[in-house]
Amino acid sequence: MSQTEQEQTPKLQLQQPMQQMTISASTQELAELLDIHLGALRPKEPAWRVADSPISGRGIFASRDIEAGEELFREHTLLVGPTAHRSTNLRTCTLCYRLIPGTTDPEALCPAGCGLPVCLACRDSPRHELECKLFRKWRPLEQNRIEPRALRILSVVRCFFLDEPQRKLLYAMQANADRYYMKEVERAAACFEHFPREQDMLDFFYRTVCAFNTNAFESRSNVDGHEVLVRALYPLAGLLNHQCTPNAAHHFKDGETIVVCATERISKGAEITMSYAKLLWSTLARKMFLGMTKHFMCQCVRCQDPTENGTYLSALFCREQGCRGLVIPVQTRTLQPDWRCLTCENVFPHAKMARYQDFALNTINNRINSCSVQDMIHFINELCPRFCPPSNYVLIEAKLNVIWRMTRFDRDQYTPEEMAHMDRYREEVLAILHKLGAGECTLKKLITEEIP
Numbered sequence: 001m002s003q004t005e006q007e008q009t010p011k012l013q014l015q016q017p018m019q020q021m022t023i024s025a026s027t028q029e030l031a032e033l034l035d036i037h038l039g040a041l042r043p044k045e046p047a048w049r050v051a052d053s054p055i056s057g058r059g060i061f062a063s064r065d066i067e068a069g070e071e072l073f074r075e076h077t078l079l080v081g082p083t084a085h086r087s088t089n090l091r092t093c094t095l096c097y098r099l100i101p102g103t104t105d106p107e108a109l110c111p112a113g114c115g116l117p118v119c120l121a122c123r124d125s126p127r128h129e130l131e132c133k134l135f136r137k138w139r140p141l142e143q144n145r146i147e148p149r150a151l152r153i154l155s156v157v158r159c160f161f162l163d164e165p166q167r168k169l170l171y172a173m174q175a176n177a178d179r180y181y182m183k184e185v186e187r188a189a190a191c192f193e194h195f196p197r198e199q200d201m202l203d204f205f206y207r208t209v210c211a212f213n214t215n216a217f218e219s220r221s222n223v224d225g226h227e228v229l230v231r232a233l234y235p236l237a238g239l240l241n242h243q244c245t246p247n248a249a250h251h252f253k254d255g256e257t258i259v260v261c262a263t264e265r266i267s268k269g270a271e272i273t274m275s276y277a278k279l280l281w282s283t284l285a286r287k288m289f290l291g292m293t294k295h296f297m298c299q300c301v302r303c304q305d306p307t308e309n310g311t312y313l314s315a316l317f318c319r320e321q322g323c324r325g326l327v328i329p330v331q332t333r334t335l336q337p338d339w340r341c342l343t344c345e346n347v348f349p350h351a352k353m354a355r356y357q358d359f360a361l362n363t364i365n366n367r368i369n370s371c372s373v374q375d376m377i378h379f380i381n382e383l384c385p386r387f388c389p390p391s392n393y394v395l396i397e398a399k400l401n402v403i404w405r406m407t408r409f410d411r412d413q414y415t416p417e418e419m420a421h422m423d424r425y426r427e428e429v430l431a432i433l434h435k436l437g438a439g440e441c442t443l444k445k446l447i448t449e450e451i452p
């Protein structure tokens with residue numbers, strides 16, 4: 001956001017800037033609301049039940065033994081809307097997510113003046129009529145350009161159109177409070193002449209933004225060849241607590257359905273968990289992400305093993321003269337651990353190692369964003385080994401990037417040697433997933449192309 005935008009964003013007052021918002025339903029009531037929400041998708045005899053969790057708050061538990069790969073549930077969204085990231089194409093219909101024909105924003109915007117992009121087929125739908133009426137009442141300031149800040153609040157505004165049990169369900173979801181989340185409401189407010197400013201309305205918006213930030217999934221899907229990114233609340237899937245090596249994983253069937261499957265055998269009574277972070281991130285990267293976005297410090301078994309099951313995803317090279325040993329963090333419960341070389345046993349302060357890690361991350365990410373697949377393979381094989389151990393998570397991410405690009409686009413253009421490199425990267429990633437005990441996880445399915 002530019003400085004002028006910041007200056008223009010009005011400060012809205014918060015009534016309750018607390019740590020965690022009050023949850024208005026007991027665990028039993030939550031379970032009943034979830035049954036209503038699942039409707040026809042609720043299995044006759046679910047393999048799971050909702051109960052209080054020793055990890056945190058409420059969770060989902062196996063009500064019988066579950067086999068690896070078994071589908072646990074599928075669920076439609078409670079609330080969904082465009083992420084409106086600037087990197088996405090905003091000329092996407094807010095209802096069907098199809099790309100709207102034309103090349104300019106005015107061609108995509110609803111002619112009634114609500115400021116929402118909507119396709120010809122959805123313009124007269126009852127759903128758009130409701131949203132259109134509300135947005136027009138608030139008077140969008142921008143008439144000729146799609147305003148991402150107004151578009152992003154749409155998923156939150158849709159909470160107005162929930163029925164009573166759905167609203168109760170929304171209020172039964174955990175919502176971590178964070179003053180920063182109010183910014184989203186403030187930014188949206190700056191886009192309208194008459195954005196509501198009554199306290200109860202602002203609190204309602206704020207709570208919903210908090211519920212989104214605590215529970216929402218970002219789902220990328222393909223609608224008629226057009227890549228769409230939405231953020232969506234799935235109240236049942238949102239109840240899954242986090243473990244860094246979880247026993248369940250999710251994928252999306254379309255922009256509005258999530259499917260959750262067991263990645264390993266789960267015994268009756270065990271808690272079903274998923275990972276909120278990327279499986280192949282190092283412990284420190286996961287800890288930072290979970291702390292910043294979900295407000296907790298994970299204490300799972302993987303987080304307590306500095307070698308991460310012998311995968312050495314965090315490892316960097318020792319910079320001591322004559323030593324090229326692997327250096328890994330010593331302590332596991334802090335974001336600023338000491339690091340020790342496994343060969344010369346020298347100990348290094350975190351600040352120094354963090355600089356090395358940042359250097360590797362920036363160097364490799366710059367290449368990912370600017371290089372052809374061929375150059376990337378050369379970079380990974382010839383240059384990276386000079387400054388980054390092959391097990392480091394950033395290098396593993398680079399190998400995954402090559403796998404995605406080579407399997408998704410124009411396979412025919414690659415030589416047998418390039419294909420052999422890709423196969424080797426794939427084997428490396430599969431070996432790491434195996435060491436981590438990740439089972440039949442989504443990443444494994446994706447790189448072995450079980451999910452097209």
Ligand SMILES: C[S@@+](CC[C@H](N)C(=O)[O-])C[C@H]1O[C@@H](n2cnc3c(N)ncnc32)[C@H](O)[C@@H]1O
Nearest residue numbers: 056057058174214215238239240241242294296
């Ligand atoms: C999507 S919710 C999970 C469901 C939540 N337990 C509930 O009762 O609604 C995410 C929140 O659950 C808590 N949580 C999930 N996994 C956790 C873990 N491994 N350790 C500590 N807290 C966790 C954190 O407060 C996090 O912000």
